[in-house]
Amino acid sequence: MNAKPMNSPPRRQRFRKWMFALLLMGMGSALACVVLKSRHAENPPGPSVTRLLTADQYRNIVADVFGDDIDLGGRLEPDLRADGLLAVGAAQVSIAPAGMEQYDAMARAVANQILDANHRDGVMPCHPAGSAAFDELCARIFLTKVGRLLYRRPLTAVELQAYVKAAKIGTEASADFYDGVALSVAGMLSSPKFLFREETLEPDPDHRGGYRLDAYSKASQLSFFLWNSAPDGMLLDAAGAGALNSRQGLARQVDRMMASPRLEQGMRAFFVDDFRFDEFETLAKDAMLFPKFSASVSGEAREQTLRTILDVVLTRDADYREIFTTKKTFMTPELGSIYQVPIFAAGPNGAPDEWQPYEFAATDPRGGILTQVAFTALHSPAGRSSPTIRGKALREIMLCQTVPSPPGDVDFSKFELASARGDSTARVRLSVHASVPTCAGCHKIMDPLGLSLEHFDGAGEFRSADHGAPIDASGTLDNVSYSDSSGLAHAVAENPATSSCLVDRLTAGAFGRPTSSGERLWVKQLKQSFASDGYRMKKLMQNIAYSEALYRASTPTESSGRSGAFATIAIPDPLLTSNQELPK
């Protein structure tokens, strides 16, 4: 590639090393190949992936690079969930024509704003000689700066020249320098090199025959993992100087990034993805049955659970598992009406603050995120609660377990009779599952968990009875018995699958694919240290970020079949997304 002017000396050195390795392999020395392969085969990493930026990443990058007052003026396509994560689906999707229209419109909206009279001085390091004529030097300086942040690496000379030329054409067509540059930046924002996260590999000197991410891909891997956004200038500087290839240099950046307020952005993004909070976009309740459940309550319920989680894992840096049991949360006046507790908007010095810390009494059935509105309402159909849906969500989301799809030839006649008998508690209605052998196997792993949450109706409000009958919330999770939702919460917190699931999802999210068999030992070690460190999520993220495993990869052709190749892709199910009705 014609990248000479932009190549810093370390890059050139690496290039030479790579060429040398290629030459060595290309020479076909059988012995050398066997040696290289066998060394590498001890612990082969999974394949590198090319990921489409998620909607949140796109938003974060625009805000981080250009300021958080830039309005995107559009919406992005819904993301695809695979293996439980949108971050994994992002490695499998592309952009549809209708989606490209949106990216194009957004790119122009963003570019026009950053170069309007209010913003241009803040982002542009130079002033053009005159606003009507093309100032090549100024354009070059600006596009070099912006290009590096958007492409997450310095532009090559060819790339830079293309954008300078585009700005020139644009300026001449519009007779306005800023309009011309805006058109060029819009082109950059809809380029595949911005919208897709490419990974560039180089030979790995520590694992002969293997590959690792090059310095800039490494910076992106780290930055999207910790911040869910592109690397900032300092991280790119470190990458350019080769600092990320030393243990100390990497640690310095990891520690800096962990101390940044953007860590919260990254942690939030992870939980929004992991707990499927994107589904709030389509969540609606029947207004006649649940008059309190407005769109704003829905948004606040989502925020409440995120705040509860972040208070545990970030602010207090406490045991991750506490998110399931903590009595501490945050409330708004409107949420207070659903929770049946009075909340008044007030803050220090009389400044209105919607969000108030709140602590439930030790005896309160509420405690932990499973008992919060965000979980109970999100995993309920529009008109009622469903223990089956909640149980399935708990297994799949919190414990990383898969509940098989219902068989195709179910005999529903017994269930029809149970329904026809009239109103009763869910426990009575669902008892039919146990009497039908084809249903019993799966429902016994879902229904009991959900039945323990039956004190919370389809919109998450507390009730002591269902259709006049008292609710029995007792149950069993993997041989641990309990009598109510609080018991369920503790059983989930203490279940080994819960903490193991977090490690699996964090690593899969960071890679954009499930971990490969060669990475299994590393994941096992992560799980062990997570436990011995007292289940501190920040420490876990730091461990992952320090690991060389995060930055190793095999080429897509090299790895024998993608590790996720047999996972089913989540084609949006027309009927069975979790906030919709499931049989029973």
Added chain:
Amino acid sequence: MNPRLTRRSMLRGMLGGTAVSVALPFLDCFLNEQGTALASGAPLPPVFGSWFQNLSLNPGRWKPERVGAGFQNNVELKVLDPFRERMNVISGAKYFLDGRPLETHVSGVQIATMGSLPFGTTSDPSLDTFIAEVIGPRTRFRSVDIALSGGRQSLSRGKGGVINPSEPSPAALYARLFGADFRDPNAANFTPDAHDMARRSVLSALTDERRQIMTRVGAADRARLDAYFTSVRQVEQQLDIALTAPAPIESCRKPELAPQDEPGKTVGAVEKNNKLFAQLMAHAIACDQTRVFNVNFGTQGLRTPGGVRDWHSLTHEEPIDPLLGYQKDVTWFINFATGTFAQFLQELDSYREGDGSVLDRAVVLWQTDHGYARTHTMDDLPILTIGGGAGRLKTGRHVVATGDPTSRVGLTVQQAMGVSINSWGRLSNKTSKPLTELLA
């Protein structure tokens, strides 16, 4: 002809002699293959629509008694009587799982739209995308995808991991089709917009820079990037169309502004949105903005207001009424769904073009996920086509295809629309036998 008077030199002239490199725009009216010369009196182009309704109909209540021509609609399809001469009913066909587990309400959708079940993370494109490549590759929109019961889920899948998103809001669809970027083909004056010209030139100038990425990726990613470039081409084409004086289209009228709406979770909202969507589609087709549409009627928790159970739950929980012999509330929803479909068709049919209607040049394919939703059967599926596609499909017939794969219908429709394939589908769902009695 003066070779210097190319579009390139014209554009260059317009831009005041600056060095503009513009890829030659594709001009519908010049590069016409499919009878698109709308102004010249040539035949109007065909249109393809798909309509997917989950949860099927009631066995025994939709199949016409008579086979072949001259059938009478059975009770659950009576609502389509106004279109009886222009529709076909196909009965008896089935979905084959080939040993794969039945994912209820999903497997059927996949076989119906893609002719196959996905393997791992790869799925085949849906048939509408093949048809769009043939009948509408240069319209402003490759296809318009609508979600009637809320959500943005779409059943349309392209190559390389493309999921065509659906539009749940008529107001948003109006903005996309007839907002600021719409160029009325019958407007008295045409002045190309200077900003559009600048955009087009800049896009052309960046083509090579973008293409470089293709030299660095593996096969799987190449397919995804190909899909990206196909999508970029639509954006470029939209600009080309905006920069070209459109050929007048006599019957094109810009519709009234669609009012703000609510997502279609209840039957009232679905009914209202359906009518708005249908009117927008009729205008969009008449103005040649697109030639392909997909409606996902879905059922997505569709309920009556205040109804505790939705349609889907009812299919499994409502006992069969001993006197009627079917599930009463479920049947109410079935009638609502087919009535909604009939209303949509009625709107297309009431938009007149010359001596016909928009519906007359369309083929609308109606499919569903199961034979009988209550027990999740995969055979004897009801399948309908409405409209003759401007004489490309014979109509007014009840075709029995007992035990055959449903893909025979998909293959027939694709061939009628001019897709050059002689087989479609995979494994047992693969067929090379179109329904020849329907091919004109």
